[in-house]
Amino acid sequence: MSVSRIPRIGIGGPVGSGKTMLIEQIVPILKDRGYDVGIISNDVVSKEDAERMRKNLATEKGLMSEDLVIGVATGGCPHTAVREDPSINISIVEEMEIKHPNLDLIIIESGGDNITTTFSPALADYFIYIIDVSSGDKYPRKRGLGIETCDLLVINKIDIASYIGADLGIMERDAKIIRGDKPFVFVNSKTGQGIKEATNYIIKDILFNATPKSKITT
Amino acid sequence: MNIEKDNTFVSVDDISFLQLSDSFFPTGLYTTSNGLESLFYNKDKKKLTYTDIFDFIKAYLSQQVGPTDCSVIGNVYSCIQKGDYSTLLELDSVYYFMRLIEETRSASIRSGIQLLRCISSFADNNEYVNFYLKSIKDGQAKGVYPVSFALSCNAMDIQKERSGLMLLYGFAVSVVGAALRLGILQHYDGQRIIHEMKPIILSNVTKNINRSYSNIWQFIPQLDIIQMHHEQMDSKMFIT
Numbered sequence: 001m002s003v004s005r006i007p008r009i010g011i012g013g014p015v016g017s018g019k020t021m022l023i024e025q026i027v028p029i030l031k032d033r034g035y036d037v038g039i040i041s042n043d044v045v046s047k048e049d050a051e052r053m054r055k056n057l058a059t060e061k062g063l064m065s066e067d068l069v070i071g072v073a074t075g076g077c078p079h080t081a082v083r084e085d086p087s088i089n090i091s092i093v094e095e096m097e098i099k100h101p102n103l104d105l106i107i108i109e110s111g112g113d114n115i116t117t118t119f120s121p122a123l124a125d126y127f128i129y130i131i132d133v134s135s136g137d138k139y140p141r142k143r144g145l146g147i148e149t150c151d152l153l154v155i156n157k158i159d160i161a162s163y164i165g166a167d168l169g170i171m172e173r174d175a176k177i178i179r180g181d182k183p184f185v186f187v188n189s190k191t192g193q194g195i196k197e198a199t200n201y202i203i204k205d206i207l208f209n210a211t212p213k214s215k216i217t218t
Numbered sequence: 219m220n221i222e223k224d225n226t227f228v229s230v231d232d233i234s235f236l237q238l239s240d241s242f243f244p245t246g247l248y249t250t251s252n253g254l255e256s257l258f259y260n261k262d263k264k265k266l267t268y269t270d271i272f273d274f275i276k277a278y279l280s281q282q283v284g285p286t287d288c289s290v291i292g293n294v295y296s297c298i299q300k301g302d303y304s305t306l307l308e309l310d311s312v313y314y315f316m317r318l319i320e321e322t323r324s325a326s327i328r329s330g331i332q333l334l335r336c337i338s339s340f341a342d343n344n345e346y347v348n349f350y351l352k353s354i355k356d357g358q359a360k361g362v363y364p365v366s367f368a369l370s371c372n373a374m375d376i377q378k379e380r381s382g383l384m385l386l387y388g389f390a391v392s393v394v395g396a397a398l399r400l401g402i403l404q405h406y407d408g409q410r411i412i413h414e415m416k417p418i419i420l421s422n423v424t425k426n427i428n429r430s431y432s433n434i435w436q437f438i439p440q441l442d443i444i445q446m447h448h449e450q451m452d453s454k455m456f457i458t
Binding site (some may be wrong): 044045046047048073074075077080081082084085086087088090091093149 | 243244246247249251325341399400452453455456457
């Protein structure tokens with residue numbers, strides 16, 4: 001059986017930066033526009049994130065079937081699981097492609113708190129790196145492969161910037177210097193602020209504004 | 219890329235031997251602990267020792283990886299020698315059904331298929347690798363790891379006995395790696411275990427590499443049960 005490759009997004013970032021919540025905000029917007037999504041969540045210790053997304057997005061909101069959220073144990077090496085040896089993730093993605101060929105997009109989340117987190121191009125076609133302001137406004141300036149090379153940099157939790165003395169202007173200035181023409185967005189995943197803009201990048205840059213498979217009539 | 223064979227002191231096969239033995243080779247095996255994580259979180263809160271890890275690996279090598287995985291490797295080489303495609307598929311099926319834990323079965327298949335694909339991306343066109351990949355695609359085979367491993371080694375001109383050695387050595391290293399990441403061992407102890415395991419690895423390869431198909435066996439019930447417990451754990455770092 002020949003199965004065509006479904007576009008894949010890798011979302012990486014430090015523990016607590018808001019990867020899971022970003023996915024929980026993006027998926028309903030994508031679904032509203034007709035795009036069907038599968039999710040693979042690599043976690044360091046538990047499958048808690050996968051179980052949370054399954055409950056919130058599948059069981060409660062009915063935006064996808066429950067088997068479209070899969071948690072992966074990474075042997076304590078989430079970076080290896082998405083970069084040096086993505087074998088297991090690739091296997092799971094391919095199984096998902098065979099079982100659900102009508103998906104428009106597969107999102108692969110990777111836990112881990114290293115600014116060198118990147119995704120193997122064999123695994124992900126588009127890479128989102130997410131940080132949050134609580135680590136200080138110096139974060140973009142400190143560079144790192146994730147911040148520099150990702151296709152879209154997301155800076156989360158902008159609502160708490162003033163409480164922890166983080167200057168969003170400095171973060172914006174440094175992100176522009178470090179990333180050049182590559183995009184970045186400020187978001188508040190709790191309220192949804194900035195999420196539409198992030199989703200628009202996904203639709204434009206990885207889905208190429210394609211008609212959702214569910215809306216294609218043959 | 220074609221590499222000229224140079225038999226002056228070592229051959230390309232020797233480098234292939236190192237390449238496939240390297241834990242850097244992408245197979246995803248670092249994601250498994252073979253139930254060690256379950257032992258680590260034992261309900262009695264007993265701290266695992268150097269001796270526990272040594273005995274754990276030794277038990278697996280003597281009671282399961284040796285008489286099953288290593289024997290499967292030897293039998294795959296026999297199939298290649300005889301051109302016996304039918305028994306090759308039987309070995310795939312028998313090994314699959316001998317894996318009692320679901321997570322272990324699926325991990326074996328995932329690693330096996332990824333290994334084959336990686337090898338077929340650069341090794342010379344090998345009819346047995348191609349046959350097995352096609353059989354997997356057609357649903358005639360599962361793609362279990364030891365069969366994939368033996369076919370990959372054969373495609374790289376690695377001898378049967380060395381293939382068995384590589385698999386058993388790789389298993390020992392993967393458990394030591396899991397023990398290090400769980401904080402049970404420190405790195406010098408890990409290397410000492412691997413060093414002290416060498417005669418056990420050798421002995422199990424010698425005992426099992428020529429074992430006939432009908433005499434493949436395993437008996438490791440306590441560790442099977444431990445793996446079953448691990449499979450059900452809510453919070454864990456490793457695939458079982």
